[in-house]
Amino acid sequence: MTTAEAMPSEAPFPAIRPIECTPWCTDGDGHATCVSRRDQVCWGTSNYVELSLEECEVNKGEKPGSYLFWPSIIGPCAYRGFNQQPVVYLHFTLANRRHDHVLDESCKLTAAEARELAAHLIAVAEMIGGAPAQ
Numbered sequence: 617m618t619t620a621e622a623m624p625s626e627a628p629f630p631a632i633r634p635i636e637c638t639p640w641c642t643d644g645d646g647h648a649t650c651v652s653r654r655d656q657v658c659w660g661t662s663n664y665v666e667l668s669l670e671e672c673e674v675n676k677g678e679k680p681g682s683y684l685f686w687p688s689i690i691g692p693c694a695y696r697g698f699n700q701q702p703v704v705y706l707h708f709t710l711a712n713r714r715h716d717h718v719l720d721e722s723c724k725l726t727a728a729e730a731r732e733l734a735a736h737l738i739a740v741a742e743m744i745g746g747a748p749a750q
């Protein structure tokens with residue numbers, strides 16, 4: 617056995633070394649209760665927009681007469697995976713009754729890409745003449 621060989625050791629939980637959270641991390645506790653390094657992720661606050669022109673999904677709830685409503689949504693938040701640079705995490709959920717499924721996807725953008733996309737969204741919104749949101 618060499619001295620560099622990893623050996624398991626018992627330690628009181630939490631046993632994983634905390635990371636230094638980003639200033640915008642909603643947890644801000646170093647994620648020391650995670651069970652792996654890749655779970656030590658910093659998330660910022662999500663800001664979703666309900667897409668009123670897209671389909672929604674409605675299902676019966678557990679209580680009689682109650683329903684669960686899932687609108688189509690899109691929203692960005694700040695994200696930093698373990699040992700990664702911070703990115704803009706763009707998440708979207710699109711209901712689609714025709715195909716009877718919900719598309720639940722995300723993509724990551726650099727800060728520059730997010731600014732470019734935001735500028736394009738604003739330019740197109742102004743082009744079609746919609747009133748700014750209050």
Ligand SMILES: [Zn+2]
Nearest residue numbers: 637641644658
């Ligand atoms: Zn964090």
